[in-house]
Amino acid sequence: MADMDTGLGDPGESAPATKQAVYETAIRLFARNGFAATGMRELSREAGVNLATVNYFYGSKKGLLKAILEDYFTGLEAVLRANLEGDDAPAEKLERLVAALARYFESVSDKLIIALTELPHDDPDITEFKAARFRQLSGLFQNVLGGPASPIPASFLVPAIVSMTASRFLLLPVLRKALPEGAPGLDFAGYPKRIARLFVHGFSGLAEGAGDGADG
Amino acid sequence: MADMDTGLGDPGESAPATKQAVYETAIRLFARNGFAATGMRELSREAGVNLATVNYFYGSKKGLLKAILEDYFTGLEAVLRANLEGDDAPAEKLERLVAALARYFESVSDKLIIALTELPHDDPDITEFKAARFRQLSGLFQNVLGGPASPIPASFLVPAIVSMTASRFLLLPVLRKALPEGAPGLDFAGYPKRIARLFVHGFSGLAEGAGDGADG
DNA sequence: GCAACATACAAACGTTCGTTTAATAACTTG
DNA sequence: CAAGTTATTAAACGAACGTTTGTATGTTGC
Numbered sequence: 001m002a003d004m005d006t007g008l009g010d011p012g013e014s015a016p017a018t019k020q021a022v023y024e025t026a027i028r029l030f031a032r033n034g035f036a037a038t039g040m041r042e043l044s045r046e047a048g049v050n051l052a053t054v055n056y057f058y059g060s061k062k063g064l065l066k067a068i069l070e071d072y073f074t075g076l077e078a079v080l081r082a083n084l085e086g087d088d089a090p091a092e093k094l095e096r097l098v099a100a101l102a103r104y105f106e107s108v109s110d111k112l113i114i115a116l117t118e119l120p121h122d123d124p125d126i127t128e129f130k131a132a133r134f135r136q137l138s139g140l141f142q143n144v145l146g147g148p149a150s151p152i153p154a155s156f157l158v159p160a161i162v163s164m165t166a167s168r169f170l171l172l173p174v175l176r177k178a179l180p181e182g183a184p185g186l187d188f189a190g191y192p193k194r195i196a197r198l199f200v201h202g203f204s205g206l207a208e209g210a211g212d213g214a215d216g
Numbered sequence: 217m218a219d220m221d222t223g224l225g226d227p228g229e230s231a232p233a234t235k236q237a238v239y240e241t242a243i244r245l246f247a248r249n250g251f252a253a254t255g256m257r258e259l260s261r262e263a264g265v266n267l268a269t270v271n272y273f274y275g276s277k278k279g280l281l282k283a284i285l286e287d288y289f290t291g292l293e294a295v296l297r298a299n300l301e302g303d304d305a306p307a308e309k310l311e312r313l314v315a316a317l318a319r320y321f322e323s324v325s326d327k328l329i330i331a332l333t334e335l336p337h338d339d340p341d342i343t344e345f346k347a348a349r350f351r352q353l354s355g356l357f358q359n360v361l362g363g364p365a366s367p368i369p370a371s372f373l374v375p376a377i378v379s380m381t382a383s384r385f386l387l388l389p390v391l392r393k394a395l396p397e398g399a400p401g402l403d404f405a406g407y408p409k410r411i412a413r414l415f416v417h418g419f420s421g422l423a424e425g426a427g428d429g430a431d432g
Numbered sequence: 433g434c435a436a437c438a439t440a441c442a443a444a445c446g447t448t449c450g451t452t453t454a455a456t457a458a459c460t461t462g
Numbered sequence: 463c464a465a466g467t468t469a470t471t472a473a474a475c476g477a478a479c480g481t482t483t484g485t486a487t488g489t490t491g492c
Contacts, residue, residue: 018469032337033338033339034251034252034334034337036250036251036252036253037252039449040449040450041450050471050472051471051472052451052470052472053469053470055450056468056469056470057469060450061451113336116383116386117333117336118250118333119333119386119387119389119390120247120333120389121249121250121333122389130390130393131390134390135395138394156400156401156407157401159384159388159391160380160414162387163387164379164380166383167379167380167383168375170332170335170336171336171378173336173338174336174346174347175350175375177344178350178351178354179351184372185372191372198418200418202413202415202419202421203418204417205413205414205418256480257479257480265440267441267442267480268442268481268482269440269441271481272439273439276481277481
């Protein structure tokens, strides 16, 4: 049975080279072609392993997807935990968090694309898994940013932070084809700080004017 | 050959009821299960039409996807055109545009989900189609918001506006499962105005502090 | 009535899908 | 070295895939 049921995502260094090759190739292909459109034969051929190797290590194609998603969520949780604690002022904490999120998303952009593009889909094996992870992660926000007295509900704030920081990477493959080489905005250099400031300014401005009928 | 090659998206009222049924069912299933994971037999069964009907009207499964995407982009273009002209101050125009975008996305949320989840994928038949549409739409922004003198490059601004406004709807299916019924933030009522204000505050704050080393 | 055309249908096409099996090779451990 | 575990392989399974074909049915204009 090997270690297919450890529940872990990224195979450790002790894992066989074939398992690592399957994992990395899957991330690349799932992000580029989509999970459902990627076949086991294409995957095993690109990874340079036998067809049966994939199911040997991951149980099934869906098990491989779950391992990738689990890995992504685990990394996301680490970033959130690291940047939600501390004694900073809320605005500074928010800015630091968003910038850290942007950097994390960039470092795992293929995994992020997989997670985002599979997000709205209704696969019964994956649905509850995603919802549980989301519940857990959004719970981390509860007692830190804003608090119950905040005029902005956390159920607006959390998706806004995550999705607006992440979604750039969803458009990036199209941007690369649509924009001329070297266009400003394509490079990642200034993005974390820019998106963090955009959000912290927007959030503070939003909180100030929250009472004047924003629900119309 | 019927009208499968008209290039239009949404079939008109003159189109047969079967064609309309195929189109609407496809939007629902593609958004819920993903394009590649939705089979022609499942689609035709759910639509209550014969299997061959789909290819009769749309040429192929991909032709059906293209019709949906074309329809989505055409509607998006109309919203952008309607809200990018006028003599308003930039800030007011920006706020109005973002709110209108949010309302449009909500009105076609299934089509939006399809467009977003297919965005990063590399299907050779679809890739250039998406890039061309994006080039056209981002061109609409060029001479309106900010202008060449703006410290924020349009290639940062445009994806930011579109993706941060749209991506909420990508998370919404998960939010509905993860959050308790009737949680604040799940309802759409306040969203357009809120996201518009968040962005316009964020943008102005970003422009003010643009010179102090935001590229670190 | 009869072309001409648009729509609808059942059946079959060849291909690819994810998964399983059984056998063997390679490595680890007592 | 023997025993047992881990890893790899070729081959095959039934099921589902997107598409095509040939034919029926209905409609329109002559």
